[in-house]
Amino acid sequence: MAYELHYWPMIQGRGEFVRLALEAAGAAYVDVARRDDDEGGIEPMLARLSDSEFPRPPFAPPFLRDGDRVIGQTAAILLYLAPKLGLVGQDETDRIWTHQIQLTIEDVVDEAHDTHHPVGVGLYYEDQKPEALRRAEDFRKHRIPKFFAWFERVLDSNGSGWLVGRSTTYADLSLFQLVEGLSYAFPIATHRALGRTPRVASLRDAVRGIPRVATYLASGRRIPFNEDGIFRRYPELDG
């Protein structure tokens, strides 16, 4: 049976890390909230979220349904899926390490989100713009370079061009997505950072060139970046 991914249909957001894993593996899946028939849309997704029939309910999208199992939290979904999709090594040490990298990528994602919503998620960007300018400057100057330097060190140490072992893992797909998102939101700062971390830039290119990923990126299934997602292009926040 196909995996059922539940996530907001108008943005890449956190769900994109799961979509990328499913697409890269060629897995059969349904993107429930993007279906326009009777079984699709946001309402069935929200109904399932509050469905008391689920003894182990997710807190929020994204969540994945696999038969009678429902799993929320991006990193937990990938922890569950990756062995089935062949996107992580067999060795437990490799699995924990891959997960550790994923969690670190998600920390950057959180910080990227906070650049445009430092004061509160419930407020408009326009109502927190001075704070966003301050926070984005710190993110560009200190955080992006620090995180990228860590990924570069990991790639350098591993030596294969991939983050873990000798083949693609979900951590590689996620780092690709992070770099793509940051390149959209902060093109100047990200270009500068990538100039100092050539292995991170090469990994981005390598993932982009994976045939299934390339097909996905060129398809209508890949939602374009936009200003409702995590990575938003507000030129005043870049530099």
Next chain:
Amino acid sequence: MAYELHYWPMIQGRGEFVRLALEAAGAAYVDVARRDDDEGGIEPMLARLSDSEFPRPPFAPPFLRDGDRVIGQTAAILLYLAPKLGLVGQDETDRIWTHQIQLTIEDVVDEAHDTHHPVGVGLYYEDQKPEALRRAEDFRKHRIPKFFAWFERVLDSNGSGWLVGRSTTYADLSLFQLVEGLSYAFPIATHRALGRTPRVASLRDAVRGIPRVATYLASGRRIPFNEDGIFRRYPELDG
């Protein structure tokens, strides 16, 4: 050989979730940065963090050293430790679910931190107080109740008094720590929320009553909450 935990010695912070697991299991461990002999302190911790001999370096504290393995990221450390400490079920489904709860708890921890540092970690609280007031109000009114309601639902659904299965997991210890931290930082709002989520309150009491946990909490090893940690008591942010 004893586990070696590396974390800032002056705060509970994220390291406390690992300390609690080690303490509750009665595991032998060294809190490296809190030792005052030649092998302890912050400097050896930071030296290890930047040590190029580690092929798989952690990004930041906390990190755990177990022989030749070094693991960073709180949730990844617990994922690694819990099976060895008997703090998670044998079943893979239970393990993913326990991890999903841990990740959700960490989301609350992140949000609690951002109430006093909404604009930037590098700035003083005093320089972002108006923003902190706005963000804390949203956190108290909407986020704490929403998260607590989810934990309550999980406890209600499971029915044993613990979050997963019939015995204590690291998710229980972490939820205890979260409730303790929020009770310190937002005593009024947390008391109000707990009044509506009696199972969460009972879990907090149950963990507090675990003999090894009680011993730990009464010991000098438990660092008191303070205004350098994640959970800070700024009375103006409560209400």
